[in-house]
Amino acid sequence: MATIYDVAKRAGVSITTVSRVINNYPNVKETTRQHVLSVLKEMSYIPNANAGNLVRKLTSTIAVLVPDITNSFFTTLVRGIEDKANERELSVILGNTDEEAAKEKLYINKFLERRFDGLIIVPVESRGKNLKAVQKQNLPLVIADRDVEGINTDFVSSDNWLGAQLLAQHLLELGHRDIALISGPLEISVFRERAQGFKMVLNDNNISIQDELFLYGPKPSKQVGYELTRKLLASDATPTAIFAGNNSLAIGVVLALQQAGIKVPRDISVTCFDDNDSSSTLDPFFTSVIQPAYMIGYMAAELLLKRLKNNGDTNPTRLILKPELITRHSTASPASSS
């Protein structure tokens, strides 16, 4: 592959001049520029980013790490990040941690080695071990969606308590009293907060908490939603509604119900957080609390950019956006309440 030296020699100028042309510096005579440009093209020159990054000490790219690349909540969030980053000519590089702390650690290490300019992460490892390593290297860091205690940095999320409360109130208003919770692990902040908001509403309405109705799995996935629902159905609990911790869990829930011959919402109502994907734009089904995924990503990128500009020394900002309840076709009054 051609280097800047090859180009310089062929064009009969110094490498500095070539560099100036490549980087669009103004102080080059127009004829020289045109000539160099043509040689550049002729030789199919492609700059070596490793060399450039090394001397510049900047890579012009930020890294993004999300737990589940197949979940539209996260892909939408990433798109928000990309759009903001592209406004400033920054590339974004994406990693999928698969809800596994070990993968998260590996990715973080790779990112550190490559000296990316910053990291936006929806964390998996909730005790902050992985993120401490990031901060130790002074890599500008923004956390999105899931809070991690002990890590003091910019944070963007939505109001999970409020969202859970909206969902719970909606179900109560429909007449439900026995509501099950199918949730991800309580170590992850959003599931903890949603469970808390939910129980708070039950308490406020003097509805006794039945522990056997609250099921927590290791991951917020379809698979787990399915398994937990099977377990719920096998128990002698008799919920008239199910509150799923997120969109993926909700799909698992509905599949398990379908398989058991239980109709939604006729026999049981189902609600959840977040939309499922573009198909739901066409055939919206779930009554759910929609978080502003795109905006969370967009704002996270904005905070990171600000941090990059100020050389890192900004006070940590916490941004909590408002979610919104969208009532659709997966909820109805309980059959027995009539």
Next chain:
Amino acid sequence: MATIYDVAKRAGVSITTVSRVINNYPNVKETTRQHVLSVLKEMSYIPNANAGNLVRKLTSTIAVLVPDITNSFFTTLVRGIEDKANERELSVILGNTDEEAAKEKLYINKFLERRFDGLIIVPVESRGKNLKAVQKQNLPLVIADRDVEGINTDFVSSDNWLGAQLLAQHLLELGHRDIALISGPLEISVFRERAQGFKMVLNDNNISIQDELFLYGPKPSKQVGYELTRKLLASDATPTAIFAGNNSLAIGVVLALQQAGIKVPRDISVTCFDDNDSSSTLDPFFTSVIQPAYMIGYMAAELLLKRLKNNGDTNPTRLILKPELITRHSTASPASSS
């Protein structure tokens, strides 16, 4: 961030020795090694990959480009690549082209600049313009799934003609004669081949081809599947079955049918290529031709690795794997055939 010089100074050795320890070279006295190791840890040293890549002229990472990161066919394929790559300690970096040639071009450029060791791509731009640029730089290249004429390199896919024929035969055996095709663009090899295989079977069975039953959209997406199906329903064609070009299109097809009050498979049968996602493991619905997505990725990585080892000078290999017809619940005999 600590450099190798900082570590060397603190440890009282030369940078060469530090480098040897970092890279696990054998010729270092054990006590020296231990000492350097402890200093490395103490200083939280993280090697600068840009510097390393620059001198090594290798990055130990391969790039992967797929058209739709939300489609489980591609995520499964990518997992196959990752597994094979990880066997050889290679990282993989993933890009999502969103079925857009322009994005593909941007990604390819970034990858070239970063001097990755190789590229595995499911191409979008079907005239080979983007890939020519790759070959001009001598970047080891493997094409997966979609063929691109004019680009002579390793290629792994599955037998799309055969798959389409299996699907068509299945429908014919059920008694269908008026079968619609909802497809992605013919510029993309797999859709071209599937359409050909399908029509071939119709011809072989003396079924006249009704052009109004064949609809091609710009992208193989849910959205497009939905829109084409609406168009089909609005026309005066009366198919008893629909052959969707891939899994995403199929979802759009079913949504449009649902919305029109048409039941699958009672009123109309639907088949497609590929599975939809993990949810279909729980509740398999579509009768479809399943391509060995994981194996396609795995073999693609294997070919790339071979090419890397042999310094690029291997003869191009073409690997066409067998797909499999899985009969499930979206197909039945036409109502009118009774």
Next chain:
DNA sequence: GTGAAAGCGCTAACAG
């Protein structure tokens, strides 16, 4: 076993 020195391809002062 260990170190000195050259150089990967590029940018950024500094001169002119």
Next chain:
DNA sequence: CTGTTAGCGCTTTCAC
């Protein structure tokens, strides 16, 4: 406007 020079942080001969 243009060129010379000194690194960026690391690996890799080549000596000792």
